[in-house]
Amino acid sequence: MADHSKEVMEVVPESKQVNEDDMKDKLQEKMMKRHEQRLAKMEKRRTEREQASSKDESIVIFTSNFNSEKKRIQTMIDNSNDIPTENLNSHFDSMTTDIHRFQKYVTDSIIFLPSYDQKHAQDTVNQLNSACYDKRKELKPKKKFTFSKSKKKESKSEDDIDKPPNKMENEKLVQLVEQKKEDSLxxxxxxxxxxxxxxxxxxxxxxxxxxxxxxxxxxxxxxxxxxxxxxxxxxxxxxxxxxxxxxxxxxxxxxxxxxxxxxxxxxxxxxxxxxxxxxxxxxxxxxxxxxxxxxxxxxxxxxxxxxxxxxxxxxxxxxxxxxxxxxxxxxxxxxxxxxxxxxxx
Known part of the structure; x- marks a missing residue:
């Protein structure tokens, strides 16, 4: 009887030890998962902070570049009145190209700009476009855009040359007609x-x-x-x-x-x-x-x-x-x- 009890006492602790080891393993696995989740959350917060910092930095850089380019193009528009007539075409073509690059810079920056800043930037580009367009129309010499309505009307003007009563007036009219032809492009x-x-x-x-x-x-x-x-x-x-x-x-x-x-x-x-x-x-x-x-x-x-x-x-x-x-x-x-x-x- 005594020997049988001893046998039982030896078996029970072994089974209990197995259960305890299994529980420990599960507990450690659970703790490890929690630790990994905490690390993941910490990494996510760190990434978000870095992204926010990077975004803020990008906005600061964009604002600086944007204001500088806006000022430069506006100065070009304001100085258009001082450009010699023969250089106006290249001046406005160059300005239009610069505005185009400016537009591309704004478009490429949309990904990190708040909606309000997007609208403000685009409105600025549109205003520069309009100002450039209006200034070109204002400064282009009108004589380059004197149009001929038809060949019939041109020939009629030439016929009218014979009408003036004296030779001097006739020569002046001929010169005017020839000048009109040159300007009628x-x-x-x-x-x-x-x-x-x-x-x-x-x-x-x-x-x-x-x-x-x-x-x-x-x-x-x-x-x-x-x-x-x-x-x-x-x-x-x-x-x-x-x-x-x-x-x-x-x-x-x-x-x-x-x-x-x-x-x-x-x-x-x-x-x-x-x-x-x-x-x-x-x-x-x-x-x-x-x-x-x-x-x-x-x-x-x-x-x-x-x-x-x-x-x-x-x-x-x-x-x-x-x-x-x-x-x-x-x-x-x-x-x-x-x-x-x-x-x-």
């Missing part, structure tokens, strides 16, 4: 006409098109710049432009053009067949579509050589919408024209 206030200008008048000059309705315009040559405004249901063909093309207030038009820079303002429902060596810019514009430039004519290669444009570089589908802030979503204001909808020219 473009077309204005025409309706339902086919208008054409060739390289002998176009090359290295500024061209203007304004207030045209239902017209077809063909510009064969290499202008230094083209300014277009208030066109309705028109089709414009333009050879390579060494500088910029500025378009404003146009509706239901088709533009076939090649240039160093394209700027489109307050325009709607227009198609662009484009060769451009930098990002095209649209602002306050809707329902505009883009396709690659495919127009050709005799001596176009010569005109490209004169313009200095790189034929191998075409950013026709790289468009920057100054009114669209979201960098992760495509602007609804412009699109690529589907291939099946493109017209061959």
């Amino acid at each position: 473009g077309f204005r206030d025409c309706s339902s006409q086919d208008l054409e200008m060739l390289s002998d008048k176009i090359n290295t000059n500024d061209i203007g098109l304004s207030e045209l309705v239902d017209c077809k315009v063909v510009l064969k040559g290499s202008p230094s710049a083209v300014h277009i405004d208030k066109l309705t249901r028109c089709k414009v063909f333009c050879g390579p432009v060494s500088g910029s093309i500025f378009i404003a207030d146009c509706t239901d038009c088709t533009f076939i053009m090649s240039c160093q820079q394209l700027r489109v303002h307050t325009t709607t429902s227009c198609s662009f067949y484009l060769h451009v060596t930098s990002r095209a810019i649209i602002e306050d514009s809707t329902k505009v579509v883009f396709a690659p430039y495919d127009w050709t004519y005799d001596e176009i290669e010569k005109d490209f050589a004169l313009s200095g444009l790189d034929r191998s570089k075409n950013s026709w589908d790289d468009v920057d919408d100054f009114n669209w802030l979201a960098s992760d979503k495509h602007s609804p204001n412009w699109s690529i024209l589907p291939e099946e909808s493109r017209i061959k020219y």
